[in-house]
Amino acid sequence: MRILVVEDDKDVAGFVVRGLKEAGHVVEHADNGRDGLFLAASESFDAVILDRMLPGGIDGLKILETLRGQKNHVPVLILSALAEVDERVKGLKAGGDDYLTKPFAFAELLARVEALARRGKSEGPVTKLVVEDLELDLLSRQVKRASQKIDLQPREFRLLEYLMRHAGQVVTRTMLLEGVWDYHFDPQTNVIDVHVSRLRQKVDKPFPTPLIQTVRNAGYMLRAEPV
């Protein structure tokens, strides 16, 4: 995927660009607001990682507002040291699709950017999600694996749905907390792990190949091959 990184801090930018390239993406980098806006507006990207406080007179929010004003709907992840709830709301209101505060773990950034970039490509509403022999019917709210019916609690259903919608991608604990529980804070205890392990009991345990994989230092991924 083609990703634009607008970030003025050399260390952070170098780290992010290197990491994204290692993950197999094509990366462009701008270290000030003017170049960032020029690149974002003139070229086509699958996702943009945008710092908020930038040199060059144009800050991240201005870039975002300008892009959205030009009907440019490229997925944008705001990466900022401004962590207050109000700042986050400001970023999302300006047209940001996701907001990650510094300091961050690269795994979290990568997972979120990839999720964003793919989301932009989803083709219309689906009624059924299928991964290998696992089927999830969104209309009848039934889950089957190898034609065997699996009974799930409503929250387990939503957890599995989230994992299946992001099949093949890393999903972090924070993403699950936000996407499935709508919690936007650190719950201290690792509640997510317990919920995922319960889901595993039902979805993976009775079957020969496990589908819910743990990605070390990052989160989870739904796919047949172990990570």
Add this chain to the structure above:
Amino acid sequence: MNDRQCSPPPLEGLGRAADQGWGEGENTPSSEPRHRRSPLWLFRSASLRFAFVYALLLATSAAALAIFLWWATAGLLDRQTDAAIHADAQGLSERWAEGGLPALVLTIDDRLAGNVDDDAIYLLADPIMRRIAGNLERWPSTVRRTDVWYELPVRRAGITTLARMQRYDLPNGFHLLIGRDVQVRARLRTLLTDALLWAAVIVGAMATAGALLVRSMFRRTLANVSATAAAIAAGDFAQRVKLSGRGDEFDQLAETINDMLDRIVRLMDGVRQVSNAIAHDLRTPITRARTRLEDAALHAHSPEELQAAIERATADLDGIVAVFQALLRIAEIEAGSRRSAFARFDLAPLLADVAELYGAVAEDKQVGLAVDSPDRLPAYGDRDLVQQAVANLVDNAVKFSPPGGQVRLRAAAIQGGVEIVVADQGAGIPAGDRARAIERFFRGEAARSTPGAGLGLALVQAVAQLHLGSLRLEDAGPGLRAVLTLPAREDGPGG
């Protein structure tokens, strides 16, 4: 009727009274020791402005009173004289019309004879201004016009006196002068003018004295506040504005300022305490991370060992970042800006969600988690923050519950709000520690072995305060019972 000649005196009087007031008001600053500064200073001094306004108001009201007095006394007398003369003229002109010159002469003589007050003045003259009848010796040379009131000295029966007169021209070239002796009235008017002038002087003096008084009162009050502010600016935070004890507006202002200072001191104490706590409590994990990295750099024998050490150090740093984030979040809540996001919401599904999120963890620990809440429980506030507060309480309760214990999450509507109670059967917090348990970084004896930074209850407390509610910690015998109350919005239903 023409009043032109009688209107100047009161105006003159007003002018003097006003001059007095203004003059004194302007003179006041010249006695001020700081008059060497530029004249603009006069307009910048608020106390002077107040004093000046006071003097001006006093002078204006005194002048208004003087004008009214004049109008009600001297003016009234003049108007009565004019009316009498007018009535006289009316009667005489009727006599002329009825009986001509002889009748008029007869009437004038009659009237003079019947004039008990001896103040009537008549003079009938022929076309060359010679006297025909009346009590004036000759026609006053200045009286030429008929449309003007004359007030001038005349000679009558051998004495000079002051008369107010009007000239009427009769057919066939005869002239008639009708007037009244106003010598007494003129004396009265002089008396009145003098009295008003003296009054103006007194008003001027009182305005000056009053202005000085107002100014010094103003200064005294401000000096009190400004001395306190200066002391605080210089670092003496124990200073407070002194109260006069009268409970007046200045006392209210002083109380408001003192309340503000108390709050600032509390906040500063909080900041000091937090920064001390940060310095102390973050030293340990930072030391640990640093040691791991240095140890790995010096002693790691393989890339794998190095890798493992780096990962552990990163995890330590993540822990430190989490503490910082929690601190910032508490600070953000305490700043109160989140209050703008307050809305009505249903507490029941929120509690069910939290219980569901922690239910799995509790079950793993063989701790029961029971929710007791009505189907609908309207509350008012910031939903996300309340959710986080309840989550923190439940997280604590589950964390400190022994296996087989029971955590109860109960919520109910109470008088004026809602009450959320989270009770566990763990070790609880000793009564002596409960007050400090809501402080940042407090870790009770029982918490030493569990993970956490001691910020959970501090956040709950901040949320409670933001909602103007409260957090109480009680003995659940055994265990801890945390009671979070959130008041309902007072301005009735809505939203």
